[in-house]
Amino acid sequence: xxxxxxxxxxxxxxxxxxxxxxxxxxxxxxxxxxxxxxxxxxxxxxxxxxxxxxxxxxxxxxxxxxxxxxxxxxxxxxxxxxxxxxxxxxxxxxxxxxxxxxxxxxxxxxxxxxxxxxxxxxxxxxxxxxxxxxxxxxxxxxxxxxxxxxxxxxxxxxxxxx
Amino acid sequence: xxxxxxxxxxxxxxxxxxxxxxxxxxxxxxxxxxxxxxxxxxxxxxxxxxxxxxxxxxxxxxxxxxxxxxxxxxxxxxxxxxxxxxxxxxxxxxxxxxxxxxxxxxxxxxxxxxxxxxxxxxxxxxxxxxxxxxxxxxxxxxxxxxxxxxxxxxxxxxxxxxxxxxxxxxxxxxxxxxxxxxxxxxxxxxxxxxxxxxxxxxxxxxxxxxxxxxxxxxxxxxxxxxxxxxxxxxxxxxxxxxxxxxxxxxxxxxxxxxxx
Numbered sequence: 001x002x003x004x005x006x007x008x009x010x011x012x013x014x015x016x017x018x019x020x021x022x023x024x025x026x027x028x029x030x031x032x033x034x035x036x037x038x039x040x041x042x043x044x045x046x047x048x049x050x051x052x053x054x055x056x057x058x059x060x061x062x063x064x065x066x067x068x069x070x071x072x073x074x075x076x077x078x079x080x081x082x083x084x085x086x087x088x089x090x091x092x093x094x095x096x097x098x099x100x101x102x103x104x105x106x107x108x109x110x111x112x113x114x115x116x117x118x119x120x121x122x123x124x125x126x127x128x129x130x131x132x133x134x135x136x137x138x139x140x141x142x143x144x145x146x147x148x149x150x151x152x153x154x155x156x157x158x159x160x161x162x
Numbered sequence: 163x164x165x166x167x168x169x170x171x172x173x174x175x176x177x178x179x180x181x182x183x184x185x186x187x188x189x190x191x192x193x194x195x196x197x198x199x200x201x202x203x204x205x206x207x208x209x210x211x212x213x214x215x216x217x218x219x220x221x222x223x224x225x226x227x228x229x230x231x232x233x234x235x236x237x238x239x240x241x242x243x244x245x246x247x248x249x250x251x252x253x254x255x256x257x258x259x260x261x262x263x264x265x266x267x268x269x270x271x272x273x274x275x276x277x278x279x280x281x282x283x284x285x286x287x288x289x290x291x292x293x294x295x296x297x298x299x300x301x302x303x304x305x306x307x308x309x310x311x312x313x314x315x316x317x318x319x320x321x322x323x324x325x326x327x328x329x330x331x332x333x334x335x336x337x338x339x340x341x342x343x344x345x346x347x348x349x350x351x352x353x354x355x356x357x358x359x360x361x362x363x364x365x366x367x368x369x370x371x372x373x374x375x376x377x378x379x380x381x382x383x384x385x386x387x388x389x390x391x392x393x394x395x396x397x398x399x400x401x402x403x404x405x406x407x408x409x410x411x412x413x414x415x416x417x418x419x420x421x422x
Contacts, residue, residue, distance in 0.1 A: 002210075004203060004206075004207075007206055007207055007210045008206055010210055010214045011206050011209050011210050011213070011214060013214075014209070014213055014214045014217065014318065015318065017217075017318075017322055018317075018318035018319075018321045018322055020325075021321040021322045021324065021325035021326075022321050024325045024328075025257070025321065025324055025325060025328075025356075025360050026356055026360070028347065028351075029253050029257070029324075029328055029350055029351070029354055029360070030253075030351060030354040030355060030356040030359065030360055031348075031350075031351025031352065031354070056352065057352075110352070
């Protein structure tokens with residue numbers, strides 16, 4: 001039989017190992033970092049359609065991650081989606097006339113916001129609004145438009161023949 | 163004919179009595195006033211015996227299960243060109259299902275069978291009865307620390323299993339098969355939710371820990387006090403607790419997915 005002291009030490013180490021595992025699962029695996037938000041500032045933009053964009057979705061410039069989507073709400077009068085983005089405070093000089101567009105990573109990937117910088121001397125700060133936005137491409141809508149056009153083409157050809 | 167009906171009825175009554183005894187055991191352990199000063203060292207000793215000594219098998223099997231899931235998942239996902247989704251696949255399957263269930267099955271085999279054998283032998287050699295003679299309540303001295311230790315050890319072992327399995331998947335996916343480190347972790351972080359995936363897995367493991375230790379203690383206390391009786395009680399512990407784990411897993415998963 002081991003001494004009580006050894007048992008207590010090994011049980012303590014066991015508990016510590018489990019706590020470490022919980023910390024790994026929380027922060028490394030599930031990305032539960034909202035308690036320690038990195039320094040940043042908020043920028044909003046209005047979109048007609050945000051597609052599959054989710055809170056915590058990435059915000060990128062030129063493919064480089066610079067922030068994340070922190071909130072998505074609906075404007076009650078214009079029925080447009082208001083997306084609040086939290087931009088990393090290291091990225092300070094984004095021109096204020098830049099445009100934001102919602103793109104898809106790969107054919108079936110998640111949506112993300114891509115900011116295309118323009119040439120203004122004024123920079124985006126906390127609370128700025130990005131004026132120029134491009135909505136998400138919805139595959140079903142595109143197919144719908146395409147089919148509609150094909151249908152019209154058929155009709156036109158028939159009319160031309162007759 | 164009449165004898166068969168009698169035997170059937172006797173069997174049914176016996177099963178119901180077993181349930182009653184098990185329920186009474188759990189009720190008495192749960193509802194007595196704990197004595198922290200005396201009980202705490204006993205619980206620590208049992209956590210050492212059930213939890214710390216099970217660490218090696220949990221670590222090794224966690225590592226290999228993570229590695230195997232990553233290897234299998236990679237070859238299936240690569241067919242669809244989605245091998246970057248390996249991280250979420252492994253993390254979700256381990257945190258939601260494999261972690262709690264495999265840990266509980268290993269725990270049933272490694273720790274609970276030993277509990278049954280120990281208590282069965284104590285009963286067979288009249289140690290429990292002699293404790294009662296000395297005015298020591300065997301429930302407090304023997305049964306209750308073991309139940310609490312199982313209840314505490316299972317979630318801790320599951321946490322360690324999950325972390326090790328995900329690390330094993332990282333070894334295979336990133337170090338061996340050459341996936342991108344950043345994509346592996348960031349895809350995992352974006353699709354694993356702390357409450358819905360990781361905490362629900364831990365809740366499952368807490369319930370499994372309670373149920374399988376309870377089964378083991380009941381079987382030990384109810385064992386026929388002969389060597390054959392202890393052997394069959396140990397077998398029943400492993401069989402019943404494995405069945406209980408798999409059955410409960412389905413029920414709990416259904417409850418959790420149903421937004422309970």
